Each structure stands twice: as structure tokens, then as C-alpha cells.
Amino acid sequence: MVHSRARVGVAAPPVCVEVHLSGGLPATHIVGLPEAAVRESRDRVRAAILCANFDYPARRITINLAPADLPKDGSRFDLPIALGILAASGQIDAAVLPEYEFFGELGLAGELRAVDGILPAALAASNSGRKLIVPADNGAEAALAGGLQVFTAESLLEVCAALCGNRPLATAEKVISERSMSPDMADVRGQANARRALEVAAAGGHHLLMTGPPGSGKTLLATRLVGLLPDASESEALQVAAIASVSGHGLNPAQWRQRPYRSPHHTASAVALVGGGSPPRPGEISLAHHGVLFLDELPEWNRHALEVLREPLESGVVTISRAGRSAEFPAAFQLVAAMNPCPCGWAGDPSGRCLCGRETVRRYRARISGPLLDRIDLHIDIPRVSAPELRSDAPAGESSDSIRARVERARLHQHARAGKLNAVLSQSETLRDCRLDIEGQNLLERAVECLQLSARSMYRVMRVARTIADLAGEPNIRTMHLSEALSYRRFDRQQAGEA
Ligand SMILES: [Zn+2]
Structure with a gap:
């Protein structure tokens, strides 16, 4: 035998x-x-x-x-x-x-x-x-x-x-992993709000949606999220490598400790995105396990492909069934999505060069389903960077190493408290760990009413506020933390404004 x-x-x-x-x-x-x-x-x-x-x-x-x-x-x-x-x-x-x-x-x-x-x-x-x-x-x-x-x-x-x-x-001997060389935040000029949102996303494991005109640096920012995350643990790295191993794309043993960054094009099929085939192979969402999945031009994606994302966004796994056989692949990725504000890309730009009608803009944004948006904790605007900020002698931004040190401290608080990141707290864990004081409760209640936040969105705001407090090293969520968290619900504000 x-x-x-x-x-x-x-x-x-x-x-x-x-x-x-x-x-x-x-x-x-x-x-x-x-x-x-x-x-x-x-x-x-x-x-x-x-x-x-x-x-x-x-x-x-x-x-x-x-x-x-x-x-x-x-x-x-x-x-x-x-x-x-x-x-x-x-x-x-x-x-x-x-x-x-x-x-x-x-x-x-x-x-x-x-x-x-x-x-x-x-x-x-x-x-x-x-x-x-x-x-x-x-x-x-x-x-x-x-x-x-x-x-x-x-x-x-x-x-x-x-x-x-x-x-x-x-x-055969185990290969010592090469130091990963991801792009650095020091190269990002200006964009204070976006830098901050990226830090919050990294600290709590929150999904992020960036809206801004072409050339505003959305891709530049997305590629830098991996560098803000702590190194993968041995067991995380082995899971990532195991997925690469069965993917048919091959695995580079020298880079097995690196967190993945995947950025499939919007013309990718649902199978390429979530996995499939016979025998079933992992898709981009599984290749991004324990790393970052960047979906640019979100409204251009096939609607069906995006719908399939909902389940893994919640559960961190995807089940692929085909011809009576099914296989489960891990897919605990962090989503960074990007889109233009309108079909031409310039809505809201001070230059006034956008000529898209209100209805056109509304239809464009409606291509992304509410349930998907609901699962993305942070929504931010990325304006064009002004000319002085882009000058070669403009001050360089804070380095990724320095930001990552804060991210790691914030994650220690989360692991000590709940054994997991804030983004994946259940509803009851959110109520337990993200308590608000009276002032905070009043603010949240007003926001729920004004922005017509869904219950799901409200819990997301509380978890983001928890992350912001963790970054500040504060045991309690204060009103300033909650206000900042509410500022990352751009889409809720927009929809409320239109209603
Ligand atoms: Zn436009």
C-alpha cells in the first residue's frame, strides 16, 4: 500500500x-x-x-x-x-x-x-x-x-x-522569507483625510470605499494598505501559501510570508473573482485571504460578481459548488473599493467640468447595491491633490513603518479585549465592547434619524468608533471618536440628502 x-x-x-x-x-x-x-x-x-x-x-x-x-x-x-x-x-x-x-x-x-x-x-x-x-x-x-x-x-x-x-x-529545507517591500505611505502627498481613513481601516480591519476623480490617487493609496498591516503570523502565512499552492498560479516560496495584494480588473468574470471550475480553484477573493483585495471602478463591475461578494464579506469563507462537488476556500480579505463620483469622473470638482445630469449621477451610483455598500465601514472622498502639495519639495508624508506601529498597538487592544479585530465583532460583541456614554448615545440617535442609518450601519459606526478610540489608546469611546466614525458614512449622508 x-x-x-x-x-x-x-x-x-x-x-x-x-x-x-x-x-x-x-x-x-x-x-x-x-x-x-x-x-x-x-x-x-x-x-x-x-x-x-x-x-x-x-x-x-x-x-x-x-x-x-x-x-x-x-x-x-x-x-x-x-x-x-x-x-x-x-x-x-x-x-x-x-x-x-x-x-x-x-x-x-x-x-x-x-x-x-x-x-x-x-x-x-x-x-x-x-x-x-x-x-x-x-x-x-x-x-x-x-x-x-x-x-x-x-x-x-x-x-x-x-x-x-x-x-x-x-x-528540502524551509526557505527564509524575503523581507516584503510594499509601497510606502511616505510617497503620498497631501490627502490627510485619506491617510487617516487608511490608518483606521488598517487598525480595525474595516472595508473601505474611496470616491474621487481620476488621478486623485485612489490606486496609489490602495496599494499602500498592505504595508500598514502587521506581518502575517506563521499560521496566516501558511494558509495564504496553501491557497496560492492550489490556485494553479504557483507559489513563490521565498515570498511566502507576505500578505497578498490583489487587484483584478473590472472585466474579470465572477468565477475569476470568487473561484470555480472543475476541480474548483480559488478566485481573487481567496488569493487575497489575510491581505487586501482592491476593486477599482466599482460601478463597472458585473453586478452578479459583486452580489456574490456579500457572503464572503460577512463570513470570511466562500463555498464553491460545481457538478455536485463543493469545496470551501477561505476568503477573509480586506476590501478596498474605488469609484469615480459620476460617469465622467468630475462631479463635485471645483473646476465645474462635470456636465453629468443629476439623474445620470444617481443611476451611476445606484449600480452598487445597498447591501454591498452596507458592508463597507468606511466611505471617503478623495479630492484631487492641489498643485503645491504635489511639488517635489513638498514635505513627504509619514512613513508606513511609523503608521504601522500605531496600527499594531491598536490591534493589541482589540485582541486583548475580544480576541479579534473590531470589524468582525458580532452584534452582541459590539454592544458589549463599543459602549457609548450618554452624549455619544444622543449623537448616534440623532445620526440614525438624520442619515436614516440601517441597524447594520449603526453597528458599523460603533465598531469604527471603537477602532478610533483604540488608535488613541482610550478605553472608552468618546464623542470625538464617534463623530469621526460618522464622517466616514458618506453614502448614507448622500442618500439621506436625496430622500
Ligand atoms: Zn460627471
Whole structure:
């Protein structure tokens, strides 16, 4: 029996490869793989065995991949299947096989080729107590899992030589992560309000929507949010890397500690955004797990694609169902969205160059559904930066390192109090942790009335106020914190104004 693992979302359930030889006409049957995968795998395994100067048994060969009902993409099982055949025919010693788990696609000349999803398999294998043998190109990725021995091989022949005790395999070591180099806030001139909102967003994990004309620096600001977030923890980084590993985009082991920043184009399909396909692969929202997802030109996005965002924005996971199979991917991303104030982009600009009618502007903004807006805690305007602020000798902004120090302190308060960030407090936790004094309660009640805040929005305002107080190191939310939080409900004010 040879151990390997399938790939289901970011999980890696165990698969056993059992091989039986019997009399009868020579033929090879593989049970538990889809038809097309069987044919291809059979040809590769046979060619690789012959190329390594072993005999391919001229008997009836039955290969069983158990459990049968797991979805299995074929090529990763080539190596375990080949070893199973060699052991069953007495060409290698079967006794040592159960100590290992094997992964790898075989080339026709017996060379081992890298496969997707090795990190989730290695993380699961480290709990089984077995050692891992993987293709050389998968070694660095497998070693990230830690807590298990990872051996790498270039070919089937190398694996067989090592299992027979002739020549040990190379071991893979965990790569030390390169320091991430994200863009710095020091490059942002002016934009005091936006800088502050970005700091609040980073501190409490709040989603952010920026509205402003073209060239006002929305993208510049969005790319800088990652640099304001604390470094990912080891377990967060492993989750992020596991998603990259199964995505088919590949994983760079040298950068495995970096929080992701994803900025898909608005023409991206719903599948590209949230995930899908067969077997299911993660979309942009999962590739942005524990990092930042930037959606520019929000009203231009396919409405259906945005609707699908609502669930993961609440729960931090997305379930992808396809052809009766479903896979769950983590998607706890921080959303930064951006839009122009109107179709031409210049509504509200002092130059007066916007000629869009009121109704046109209203329709444009209505393209973003209320329930989606409701889930975004911070709404801010990004005006054009004035010429003096853009001069090359204008003072540089505060650096990301310095802002991040405040963000980290504010997050410590949150973790000590609730064990989580303010943005993900439940309703009852909000009532418990975001208490207002009498003055604050009166202010909030007036705001709920004037701005016609939904209950959901009201709780969001309270959580943002909590974050602002945490940034100030204050145990209680004061009126100034609440007022600032209310200033980030731009859309509520607008809608109330129109009503
Ligand atoms: Zn306009």
C-alpha cells in the first residue's frame, strides 16, 4: 500500500494506492480515477517504469485509489502508482513504503514533474507522522509546512535507489522569507483625510470605499494598505501559501510570508473573482485571504460578481459548488473599493467640468447595491491633490513603518479585549465592547434619524468608533471618536440628502 493525498479545495484528504497482480491477459485497470486521467496516467507510468530499466509486469494489473468517491486529478498519483506496481511485482521492497507519502507526475523518460497543491498535502502529512517524497521543484514549497522530513527526487529511478538504501535523496529545507517591500505611505502627498481613513481601516480591519476623480490617487493609496498591516503570523502565512499552492498560479516560496495584494480588473468574470471550475480553484477573493483585495471602478463591475461578494464579506469563507462537488476556500480579505463620483469622473470638482445630469449621477451610483455598500465601514472622498502639495519639495508624508506601529498597538487592544479585530465583532460583541456614554448615545440617535442609518450601519459606526478610540489608546469611546466614525458614512449622508 502506498500513501498519497488528493486535493479538495485547500484540504488534502489521504488516498491509498493498492496494486494487485493476477493471471489473465496483460492489462492495466485503474479504479477511482476519471476515465481520461486513467488513460494518461497509465501511459506515463508504463513508459517511466520501462525507462528506469524495470520490468512492466505482463499480467493483469488492478490499481485501486481509495477512497473511490474522492475527486482526484490524475497526475499527482503517477509516482505512488509506479511504486505500487514495482512493489507488487517484487522489484522494490514494499516494507519501507508505508513510512512515506509520495507525490509527483512522471514524464515518459521517468523524470519527476512538480504538481499543484503540495503545501496543503505537506501540512496534512506532517500530522500523519510520515515522511514526504516529492519532485525536486516542489521541495521548497513542501518544506514550508515544517514539522516533517521532506525528500526530493528528480526521477523514479532516484526514488527507487533511495528506497532500496543505495543512495539517499536530497532533503528540502524551509526557505527564509524575503523581507516584503510594499509601497510606502511616505510617497503620498497631501490627502490627510485619506491617510487617516487608511490608518483606521488598517487598525480595525474595516472595508473601505474611496470616491474621487481620476488621478486623485485612489490606486496609489490602495496599494499602500498592505504595508500598514502587521506581518502575517506563521499560521496566516501558511494558509495564504496553501491557497496560492492550489490556485494553479504557483507559489513563490521565498515570498511566502507576505500578505497578498490583489487587484483584478473590472472585466474579470465572477468565477475569476470568487473561484470555480472543475476541480474548483480559488478566485481573487481567496488569493487575497489575510491581505487586501482592491476593486477599482466599482460601478463597472458585473453586478452578479459583486452580489456574490456579500457572503464572503460577512463570513470570511466562500463555498464553491460545481457538478455536485463543493469545496470551501477561505476568503477573509480586506476590501478596498474605488469609484469615480459620476460617469465622467468630475462631479463635485471645483473646476465645474462635470456636465453629468443629476439623474445620470444617481443611476451611476445606484449600480452598487445597498447591501454591498452596507458592508463597507468606511466611505471617503478623495479630492484631487492641489498643485503645491504635489511639488517635489513638498514635505513627504509619514512613513508606513511609523503608521504601522500605531496600527499594531491598536490591534493589541482589540485582541486583548475580544480576541479579534473590531470589524468582525458580532452584534452582541459590539454592544458589549463599543459602549457609548450618554452624549455619544444622543449623537448616534440623532445620526440614525438624520442619515436614516440601517441597524447594520449603526453597528458599523460603533465598531469604527471603537477602532478610533483604540488608535488613541482610550478605553472608552468618546464623542470625538464617534463623530469621526460618522464622517466616514458618506453614502448614507448622500442618500439621506436625496430622500
Ligand atoms: Zn460627471
